[in-house]
Amino acid sequence: MRVLVVSCSPRKNGNTELLLEEAVKGAADAGADVEFVRLRKFKILPCMECLSCHKDGKCVIEDDMQMFYPKLIDMEAIILGSPMFFMGIPAQGKAFIDRCQPFWAIKYLLKREFIPKERIPRRGAFISVGGTKLAHLFDGATRVVKSFFKVIEVEYHDELLFKGVDDKGQILKHPQALKLSYELGARIAKTSQKP
Numbered sequence: 001m002r003v004l005v006v007s008c009s010p011r012k013n014g015n016t017e018l019l020l021e022e023a024v025k026g027a028a029d030a031g032a033d034v035e036f037v038r039l040r041k042f043k044i045l046p047c048m049e050c051l052s053c054h055k056d057g058k059c060v061i062e063d064d065m066q067m068f069y070p071k072l073i074d075m076e077a078i079i080l081g082s083p084m085f086f087m088g089i090p091a092q093g094k095a096f097i098d099r100c101q102p103f104w105a106i107k108y109l110l111k112r113e114f115i116p117k118e119r120i121p122r123r124g125a126f127i128s129v130g131g132t133k134l135a136h137l138f139d140g141a142t143r144v145v146k147s148f149f150k151v152i153e154v155e156y157h158d159e160l161l162f163k164g165v166d167d168k169g170q171i172l173k174h175p176q177a178l179k180l181s182y183e184l185g186a187r188i189a190k191t192s193q194k195p
């Protein structure tokens with residue numbers, strides 16, 4: 001059972017990464033084969049809307065995103081983690097999501113299958129932190145992630161959203177956050193296991 005864990009945070013050892021590390025442990029302890037990817041380490045250019053992928057389902061930009069396409073097909077579950085930047089997902093994460101337009105093209109324009117039917121639905125979870133306590137803080141990002149998951153044949157299954165967490169490492173002082181993240185990882189791994 002393969003779980004892909006993706007951090008959209010540009011901050012090394014920040015709150016998102018600390019939370020995701022716990023989710024990784026939870027999923028691994030539940031028996032999953034987990035890959036943890038920190039997008040800050042990769043070069044992923046933004047989509048330039050050349051629409052080349054609308055013709056053949058392939059992206060023409062030759063950068064690190066190319067190695068993520070097979071991983072997004074291969075995985076059985078995904079946990080996406082992100083801080084809130086201007087009420088949304090930081091550029092690193094948004095570029096990653098936008099570069100999944102080839103999957104949209106394959107699904108809706110070319111009407112081809114890229115995940116065999118018996119592997120659908122795959123499961124997905126969203127973990128997020130924001131510095132403020134604003135109402136609706138996560139609304140925009142949650143909609144983006146739901147749309148992303150739908151395109152890549154993932155059901156939005158779980159979420160953990162923490163407000164008022166701003167300083168680096170502040171999440172460590174939260175009474176339950178790390179435990180909840182560990183449990184989410186375990187849950188995603190267990191519920192994604194096919195009989």
Ligand SMILES: Cc1cc2nc3c(=O)[nH]c(=O)nc-3n(C[C@H](O)[C@H](O)[C@H](O)COP(=O)(O)O)c2cc1C
Pocket residue numbers: 009010011013014015016017082083084085086087088129130131132133134137165166167168169
């Ligand atoms: C460019 C930038 C924009 C931000 N925008 C928001 C925001 O709109 N709302 C909010 O609550 N926090 C905002 N924050 C604060 C971060 O969400 C917060 O520091 C978070 O804990 C960072 O998580 P990380 O340590 O995983 O990177 C912003 C921070 C930066 C650097």
